[in-house]
Amino acid sequence: MLAPPPVLLAYSGKFLPDKGFGTMQTIGLCRFSYPALGGFQVEHETIEKRIAYLYDHNRLEERFQLLETVALPCLKAQTDPDFSLIIVIGDQFPKQHEERLADLVADFPQALLHKEPPRNQREVMKEILNAARLDPSEPCLQFRYDDDDAVSVDFIQRLREAARDVAPLLAQHKTVAFDWNNGYVAEFGPEGISATEIFRQFYVASLGMYIRGDCPMTIMNFAHEKISRFMPTISFSEPPMWVRSHNGYNDSRQKPVKQIPVKPLTDAEIKIFRDRFAIDIDHVKRVFSGA
Template identity: 55%
Template sequence: MQIIGFCRFSYPAEGGFQVEHASVEDRIAYLYAPERLEERFRHFEAICLPGLMAQTDPDFTFVILVGDAMPDAARVRLEALVKGMPQARIVARPPGPHRAVCQEALNDARDYVAAPCLQFRHDDDDAVAVDFVETLRQAAADVAPLLARHRLVAFDWHDGYVARPGAHGLAAEEVHHPYWGVAQAVAVQGGVRQSIMNFGHQKLPRFMPTLTFSGRAMYVRGHNDHNDSRQKAHVKPVALPRLDATGEARFRDLFAIDADHVRRIFSG
């Protein structure tokens, strides 16, 4: 079954953000501000890409949605980062309704819309375990009769880490957080054009059967000053402990995230 990952990299959608802007132009200016773009690139390189590039099952497609007005230098930098990732497809779109544009981009990535597929959402500052695709494919096979009876079925792994990368390495702690939008997927029946991006990640159980898994860390949720969810007033900072050598080794093993590489990137 085809597996498609989907990442919005500073795409100026109409809707889809917790932070509101007066106009599309204001949103573009916010998203492409040099300081913000620099942080997104550092997280993308240090946190997001390593685990995806090290997947034990490399048979998947990774769609990266960008705006067609992305600065040329940023587009070149993005292309360079994914040059060694054959699964990556950069897709540029003009600003448009968030759910409609994401749905179109996902359906365009399907080999055959008439065939079923698995879709997972992935933010540019998050990570999944190096065996996430393999685990997802096996989970879908385990419940094949359920998938045959329902247009959409969700999969959600609850356990992982929240982490803040920086010049001193990684600060992180384990968390249990259902339906957080990372290490989350939807099985889509053949002929169904709705996608995982048609639904809020916390609202999936309202619209489809869901399968939940716990007992092992499957994700890293990136924590940084430019998280969309952290732009509202009265959001409290999160204190995270610095990983020791054992914790850094665990991140390398589970997510292919190298703390030394993190230090190099965030010291620049």
Template identity: 50%
Template sequence: MQVIGLCRFSYPAIGGFQTTHESVEERRQFLYQHDRLEERFRLFEAVALPGFKKQSDEDFQLVIVVGDCLPKPAFDRLNDLTGGLKQVRIVAKPPGRHRKVMQDVLNSARNDPDQPCLQFRHDDDDAVAVDFVERFRGCVRECVGLFERHAMVAVDFNCGYLARANSEGIQATRVHRPLITAGLGMYVRGGQRKSIMNFAHNRINRAMPVVTRPDSPMWVRGLNRFNDSPRTRNMDVALNPLTRQQELEFQTRFAIDPDVVRRRHAKP
């Protein structure tokens, strides 16, 4: 079964942000400001990409959506970072209605729209475990009867880490959080045009059944000053420096090297 992930990299959508702007031009200026782009690239390279490079099941696609107005140096940098990952395809789109654009991108990525597929969305400052695709597929096999009876079913890996990455390394805490973006996927029946981007992630359980997997940590949710959600950006949660054992877990579960994080964030 085809597995498709979608990642928006500073795409200037109309809608789709909790941070509001008066115009598309104002949104572009916010998204493309130097400090913000630098932070997104540091997190994308050191946190988000490593886990996709090390997936135990390599049969997946990751579509990265950018604006066709993304500055060329930024586009070239993104292209260089993902050049060694065969599963990645960068798609440049003009600004448009968020849900409609993302739905069209996902449907265009389907090899055969008449066959079922698995979809997930991913933020460029988050990470998934190296066995995410394998376990996502495995969930369908384990619950085949449920998936056969419904046009759409969500899969929620609800255990992970809230984390902050900076020049001192990673500070984190392990949590269970239902229906956040990281670690959430969706089965879509063949012939169904709706996609995972048609639903607010925290309310997807109002539209379809949800299979919850609460055991192994499956994601890292990044906390940083440019989080779109004010609730996430200002989250009052105690984060502690990783222990040596946790550093090893981040390396084995997410392919995140805390030393690489320190070096990337130490650059001016």
């Protein structure tokens, strides 16, 4: 078993959970260009070729732009800040990029960078999540997080409230999933943001999971779109809860897929993106234009 990752340090002081739903330990997991063995829809012949692809300068530049403008602001603005986010990187991640990543999360005490050598992605992620549980005999909430997506600023709050509201169901099952299926597909660039609202069940963004105490299951045990096959799932259809970015390096879009048309945000949508997701269109323009 892995030694407990330093993410536990993020729980000092006010982040120390107790046994109530209101402060149940909540753990997020984000893979930032981690060169896993498996886990990608686009395969590479060798791990060296995968690392070269993931650490390509142009690709990493876009990932950092999306992390800075889309993925991190909403987590830093959560109405319930009592959670942790483990950001997993490879042990060969270039030093200058690791320092850049550390700078981006310097004002985000819930985040921790966790290094791993290339390993089977599902097994290593399960180990990391289980090692992060402060008390495995107590239940916890977990969520996955893609580095180019966003969740609503009240996602953690709503996840906890949903778990509290279905307490009798949780008492009967080792695991229960919570899914918010209303969100946006969006594209980001120097001109700003284009998007369209869609309904899609079991996206990675805004998908959470309850795990009973003494249960070794994690949210990484299951493919996100198949999670309803293995446990009770509860879906909520409003309000908009996530932004799924479409960009040049989406792993799921490297093969032919159905295109989703998007349009420049209206004034009303600009406000929704700012208020619901902490995504500021002027910030997007500056970062993507290199200003």
